[in-house]
Amino acid sequence: MTKRICILLLMFQFLLVTGCWNSRELRDLAIVVGIGVDRIEGSDQYRVSFQLVNPRAATGGKVGGSSISEIPNIVFTSDDHSMFSALRKTTQKVPRQLFFAHSQLLVIGESLAKEGVSDVLDFFERSHEMRLNTSVVIARGASAESILKVITPLSPTSATAIIGRLKVATDVWAHNVNEDIGSVIKKLAGGGEPAISGIRILGSPTQGRAKSNLDYSKPPTILELKGVSLFSEGKLVGWVEGKSARGVVWALNQMKSTNVSFPCEDGEKGVSIEVIRSFTKIRSRIVDGSPRLSVKVKEEGSLSEAQCKVDPGSNEDMMKLRRHLAEETKAEIRMALKAAQAKKSDIFGFAAEVKRTSPKYWKTIEGDWPSIFADCEIDVDVEAYVRRTGMRTKSLMKTNGARTSSSD
Amino acid sequence: MRTPFISPTQLFAMIILFELGTALVLPIGLSSAQNSWLSILLALPGGILVYLLFTYFNKQYPSMILSGYIRQIVGSYLGWPLALFYAVYFIYISGRNLREVGDLLITTSYDQTPIVIVHAAIMGTSMYMIYKGIQVLFRLGEIYLVFILVLGLLSNLAVALSGAIEIRNLLPVWGEGIGVTLRSAYPNIFLFPFAELIAFSAFLPYLAQRQYARRIGILAILVSTVMLSITHAMEISVIGEDMYSRATFPLFTAITTVEVAEFVERLDALVILALIIGVFFKMTVYAYAATAIAADIFKAAEPNRLAVPIGVSVFFVSMMSAWSFPEHGLEGAKSFLTVQPIFLVYIPILLLLVHLMKKRFGHRGITSG
Numbered sequence: 001m002t003k004r005i006c007i008l009l010l011m012f013q014f015l016l017v018t019g020c021w022n023s024r025e026l027r028d029l030a031i032v033v034g035i036g037v038d039r040i041e042g043s044d045q046y047r048v049s050f051q052l053v054n055p056r057a058a059t060g061g062k063v064g065g066s067s068i069s070e071i072p073n074i075v076f077t078s079d080d081h082s083m084f085s086a087l088r089k090t091t092q093k094v095p096r097q098l099f100f101a102h103s104q105l106l107v108i109g110e111s112l113a114k115e116g117v118s119d120v121l122d123f124f125e126r127s128h129e130m131r132l133n134t135s136v137v138i139a140r141g142a143s144a145e146s147i148l149k150v151i152t153p154l155s156p157t158s159a160t161a162i163i164g165r166l167k168v169a170t171d172v173w174a175h176n177v178n179e180d181i182g183s184v185i186k187k188l189a190g191g192g193e194p195a196i197s198g199i200r201i202l203g204s205p206t207q208g209r210a211k212s213n214l215d216y217s218k219p220p221t222i223l224e225l226k227g228v229s230l231f232s233e234g235k236l237v238g239w240v241e242g243k244s245a246r247g248v249v250w251a252l253n254q255m256k257s258t259n260v261s262f263p264c265e266d267g268e269k270g271v272s273i274e275v276i277r278s279f280t281k282i283r284s285r286i287v288d289g290s291p292r293l294s295v296k297v298k299e300e301g302s303l304s305e306a307q308c309k310v311d312p313g314s315n316e317d318m319m320k321l322r323r324h325l326a327e328e329t330k331a332e333i334r335m336a337l338k339a340a341q342a343k344k345s346d347i348f349g350f351a352a353e354v355k356r357t358s359p360k361y362w363k364t365i366e367g368d369w370p371s372i373f374a375d376c377e378i379d380v381d382v383e384a385y386v387r388r389t390g391m392r393t394k395s396l397m398k399t400n401g402a403r404t405s406s407s408d
Numbered sequence: 409m410r411t412p413f414i415s416p417t418q419l420f421a422m423i424i425l426f427e428l429g430t431a432l433v434l435p436i437g438l439s440s441a442q443n444s445w446l447s448i449l450l451a452l453p454g455g456i457l458v459y460l461l462f463t464y465f466n467k468q469y470p471s472m473i474l475s476g477y478i479r480q481i482v483g484s485y486l487g488w489p490l491a492l493f494y495a496v497y498f499i500y501i502s503g504r505n506l507r508e509v510g511d512l513l514i515t516t517s518y519d520q521t522p523i524v525i526v527h528a529a530i531m532g533t534s535m536y537m538i539y540k541g542i543q544v545l546f547r548l549g550e551i552y553l554v555f556i557l558v559l560g561l562l563s564n565l566a567v568a569l570s571g572a573i574e575i576r577n578l579l580p581v582w583g584e585g586i587g588v589t590l591r592s593a594y595p596n597i598f599l600f601p602f603a604e605l606i607a608f609s610a611f612l613p614y615l616a617q618r619q620y621a622r623r624i625g626i627l628a629i630l631v632s633t634v635m636l637s638i639t640h641a642m643e644i645s646v647i648g649e650d651m652y653s654r655a656t657f658p659l660f661t662a663i664t665t666v667e668v669a670e671f672v673e674r675l676d677a678l679v680i681l682a683l684i685i686g687v688f689f690k691m692t693v694y695a696y697a698a699t700a701i702a703a704d705i706f707k708a709a710e711p712n713r714l715a716v717p718i719g720v721s722v723f724f725v726s727m728m729s730a731w732s733f734p735e736h737g738l739e740g741a742k743s744f745l746t747v748q749p750i751f752l753v754y755i756p757i758l759l760l761l762v763h764l765m766k767k768r769f770g771h772r773g774i775t776s777g
Contacts, residue, residue, distance in 0.1 A: 022518045125651075128516045132665050182647070182665050189650035356579035 030096035031055075034159025036144030037120050038109035040079060046112070046120065048086035049077040049145040050098060051159050071211050072156045075148050083123035100129040105159040106136045106181060107144035107199070113229065113236035118188050124181050132182030135166055138229055138236065140198040147199055150208035153219055162199055165225050170197075174249045174258035174275075175242065176225045191352035193231035193345050195248055198239060200226050230345040232370055237343045240336060247336025250329060251295050251348045253280035260301070262324045264308030272305035273325050273386060284353045286361050291372070293350050294379040295333055301325055302388035306395040313393065318386060326384035333380050341378075344370040414611060416620040418546040421553035422689065423608065423628035424635075428556065429690030430508050431601040431636055433659045433683045441653035442583035445641035450593035452633045455602030459625050461756055462605065466612040466621070468763065474609040475701040481763050488705055490755070495701040497751050498607060499718060502694035503725030504740065506530060509687040510726065511733045512657055516676065527726055530684075534692045535719035538699055539712050542614055545692060552685050559685075560635065563663060563678045567642055570666045577645045595753075599744055601636075602629070603752035610697035656733070695722050 034051035052074045076093050080086035087098060106124070108117055124130045139147045148158055155161035170178045176197040184194040201223060207213060208221030227239040228248045240248055249255050255278035261270045278299035284291050303310070303321065311317045340347055351369050355362045365372055436444060469477040474494060479487030510526045518526060537545050567573060583589055608625075615621050639659065644652045646662040655661045660679045699718045703711030730736035 022520050128519070132661070133667055182651075186648045186651060189648070191648065191650075353576075356576060359580050359584065 024097070024099070028096055029099040030094050031099050032103045033157050034105040034107065034148050034162075035100075035103055036075075036077075036107040036109070036139070036148045037083070037112055038139075038143045038145055039112040039115060041111065045079045045081055046083065046086060047077055047079050047109075047143070047145060048083060048090075049075050049107075049148050050087075050090060050094075051075050051148045051157055052094070052098075053157060071151065073149065073151050073158060075145065077145055083120055084127075100127065101131070103130065103134055103159075104163050106134055107147050107159075107162075108136065108138050108196075109144040110139055110141065110236065112144075113138050113196075113231075116234045117184070117194075117236075118234050121181065121185055121188070125185055130181070132185075133180045135163055135178055135180050136184055136194075137162060137166070137197050137199045137225075140200040140226055140239070142201050142205060146205045146208075147201065147223065150201060150205065150221055150223055151211055151213045152223060153214055158223060162223060162225075165223070166197065169225055170249075170254070171256045172258070174255050175228075175245045177228055177249060177252060177254055187347075187349065187352075188234055190355070192349040193234070193347045194229070195231075195252060195347040196229045197225050198227040198229060200224055228347075230340055230343045230347060232343055232345045237345060238339075240339045243332045244335040244339050247332035247334070248340070248347065250278065250280060250297060250333050251282065251336055253278075253282075255280070255299070259304065260325055260328050262328050269307040270305075271303070271308065271310060271321070271324070273301040273321065274304040275299055275301040275325075276387075282348060282350060282353055284350060284357055286358050289361075291350075291354055291358070291361070291376055292379070293353075293376050294381065295337070295348075297329060297333070297380075297382045297384075299325070299329065299382070300385045300387055303386060303390055308395065310389075310395045311393075312389045321386045322384050325386060326382040329382045329384060330380050333382070337378050337380070341374045341376070344374045346370065346373045350376075413543050413616060414546050414614045415616050416624040418550050419611070419615060419621070420624050420628045422546055422549040422611075422693065423605070423625060424553060424632045425549055425556065425686055425689040426605070426607070426693055427601050427629065427632035428635060428682075429601065429686040430505055430683070432639055432686055433512065433657050433679060434508060435652070435655065435658050436597055436600060436636075436640070442644065442649045443578070443581060443589055444592060444597070445578070445637045445644065446581065446583075447589050447593040447597050448633060448637040448640060450590060451597040451602055452629070454594060454598040455605065455629050455633070456626055458603050458752075458756070459605050459608075459629060460622065461760060462609045462612065463622050463625065465609065465759070465763075466618075470618075471613055473613055473700050473704060474606070474697075475704045477763075478759065479705075481759050481766065491701055491705045494751065495698045495705070497747075498694045498698035498701070499721050500725055500729070501604070501607075502691040502698065502722045503729060504736070505687050505691040505694065506722060506726035507729065507733075507736055509683055509691075511736070512660070512683055513680065515656060515733075516660060516680065523727060527723055530688060530691075531719055531723045531726075534688065534695060534722075535715050537692050538696050538715035538719065541712060542611065542696065545689075545696065546611075549689055552689065556682060556685055559678050559682045560639070563666075563675055563682075564638070564642065566666050566668055566675055567646060567662070570668045572646045572662075572665055573642065574645050574648075577648050578641060595749060596744060599748055599752055600740075603748075605629070606752055606756065607693050607697040610700040611693075691722070695719060698722075 030052045032050050033053055036049035036051070038047040038049070040047050054070055054072050054074050056070050076090050078086040078089040078093070080089055090098065108120075112120070124134070125132070150158045152158045152161035155164055166176065166178045170176050177195050179194060179196050184196065187194045201208060201221060203221030205221065213219050213221050227241040228245045229236055230238040230240060246258060255275065258275050259272050260275060261272045263270045278297060281296045282294070283296070284293045286292070303312070310321070337348075346369065350373060435441070436448070465477055469480060472480065475491035478491050478494075481487070482490065506527055509530065510523050513526050514521060514523060537548070612621060643658045643662040646665060647655065647658065651661065652658050657679075660676060663675045663679050666675055695718055699711060699714045702708070702714050702718060708714055730739055
């Protein structure tokens with residue numbers, strides 16, 4: 001009997017030690033939110049930057065009654081040939097163990113992107129702590145390190161600030177794409193080329209590093225999303241901006257909402273339509289031994305602003321709005337396609353589509369795809385609907401004549 | 409002396425757990441990654457045939473397990489070593505299963521924990537199950553089937569809701585052609601996990617309502633095939649063909665990309681749970697089959713006592729069979745083409761032929777003699 005009880009007690013101790021072997025205490029961890037990778041010029045080493053959350057500053061408020069707030073953005077960097085080695089090397093500078101499960105952003109330096117990014121991605125794919133849905137941006141005209149060092153308002157770290165921009169701006173303005181590591185890898189592996197948003201510093205990077213950046217109601221140094229990358233054969237070859245960037249978003253079927261404006265018939269003032277829903281299909285078929293690609297968009301919008309006479313009561317006016325919306329969309333997509341074809345950059349994933357629908361044909365042209373894509377004919381077809389006109393029907397402007405005559 | 413006590417529901421549950429086992433989480437089919445979901449479906453008829461073969465043997469020799477009728481069919485001198493080989497083979501496969509779950513756990517979360525500890529924890533439990541006997545194992549299987557189904561439902565729902573599924577990733581349906589798809593179905597997927605049902609030959613004599621054995625078994629194989637096929641189709645449609653073919657544990661990778669409303673994420677634990685449950689039963693079934701054969705051929709008075717030596721063998725095989733996980737995979741791929749078909753296909757078919765000939769000519773021999 002005593003023997004049994006002893007055994008039971010011995011077994012009981014195992015309940016207490018579960019999870020001890022791999023345990024990591026929160027106070028020993030440094031949570032990494034952003035990672036930056038740059039190529040050091042004239043060397044084959046990478047400069048890897050880690051942006052850490054400062055737990056004391058991130059909790060906000062006045063800890064311990066002192067009013068001295070700490071800087072929320074802490075960046076450590078290390079130079080090495082491999083990502084992992086740089087990561088471990090950084091421990092010489094950080095008192096805690098780097099913890100990556102919460103990293104949200106990967107910033108790639110422009111110079112590295114120009115040489116190709118696939119080499120550094122293996123680490124992110126292989127590691128079990130990294131997440132494939134970490135967003136990716138490319139630092140434009142600056143190093144990834146300097147982007148991560150900028151102190152930003154409204155957000156504890158610049159990584160979360162960029163993530164916030166990516167999410168909101170992609171959803172409502174749609175001139176950027178929110179691409180994650182997973183889909184970058186998917187595309188580099190044979191489904192075309194990645195389309196990654198650019199991020200740049202407006203103002204002085206040196207000033208942006210200091211906490212004084214937040215002492216102004218209009219911070220002198222801010223970060224701005226700018227453009228969508230064009231890659232060719234895994235290397236950054238250019239950028240699309242403005243309307244062509246939005247065309248890219250449309251073609252990628254990532255359009256959630258945006259504002260499309262076009263001038264009234266008689267002047268530069270305009271009409272704005274809020275696109276609220278959009279769905280894009282890209283297809284390919286082989287005609288006479290060469291691929292014929294097509295982009296088909298179906299979208300819905302509502303009138304959000306009219307600075308000239310619009311009368312929703314008239315069917316004619318509503319049809320005009322529809323036609324304008326469709327034409328504008330089509331034009332932007334064409335601009336995007338043209339820009340991409342000029343750089344032989346299949347960021348739309350036509351490659352994956354050809355591979356799916358005509359695997360045999362694909363086998364024969366696999367290596368030449370970028371140049372074949374550049375010469376391809378691409379049909380664009382847009383079907384647009386304007387469903388609603390907001391809280392008013394007719395616009396404030398009664399007649400077109402009133403404004404023109406007064407300006408005479 | 410053999411009291412029948414496995415209910416049809418319990419058999420149903422155990423076959424599903426066994427089939428899902430490692431096949432759910434590991435890449436299967438070795439080649440033709442794109443449409444392995446189709447290959448799984450194509451391999452189904454073969455799986456049903458294997459199962460029918462063993463229920464047939466069970467009908468002919470109702471109270472015997474594999475080692476019993478091997479000796480009946482080919483005689484003791486040839487049958488005894490053959491049965492021993494089967495025991496060794498089952499130990500080896502059980503060890504392989506253990507290695508797979510151990511390596512998944514270490515790769516994904518317990519990166520600092522030695523493999524010995526992980527394996528010992530699982531093997532200890534498994535040994536206890538074998539010691540407790542068949543009835544406890546099957547009752548537990550019934551309970552855990554519910555777990556697996558709920559886990560599967562939850563994770564599939566989460567994946568569907570997250571919008572990560574791109575059905576077009578499954579195109580073209582026939583991948584690189586019918587030939588490649590069929591080749592990955594036969595022999596690869598047919599052998600793993602379908603022909604592995606041979607392990608159930610150790611349990612069939614214990615069935616309570618034997619008239620249902622066929623129907624229930626086929627139904628279970630069908631259900632598990634559909635579940636496997638859907639899971640692998642889901643994996644490919646989420647992570648794409650390229651990543652699917654390169655991933656160590658595709659299901660795990662697919663699940664990590666799931667994020668519903670920035671709230672439901674990090675569902676990796678579900679996958680790990682599913683694998684632990686599935687593999688636990690699979691390896692225990694194998695280890696039990698090995699124990700039963702060993703007890704039969706060595707005429708052990710108390711078969712339960714063999715749980716320890718067999719369990720310890722499985723434990724060591726699991727760690728010593730390969731020095732790295734890639735080597736483990738290579739070994740699996742090689743044995744698929746060489747050793748495994750012998751045990752899973754050739755010997756059973758030969759047994760059937762010899763049995764049929766004996767049945768036909770055996771009687772005539774007696775009457776004429």
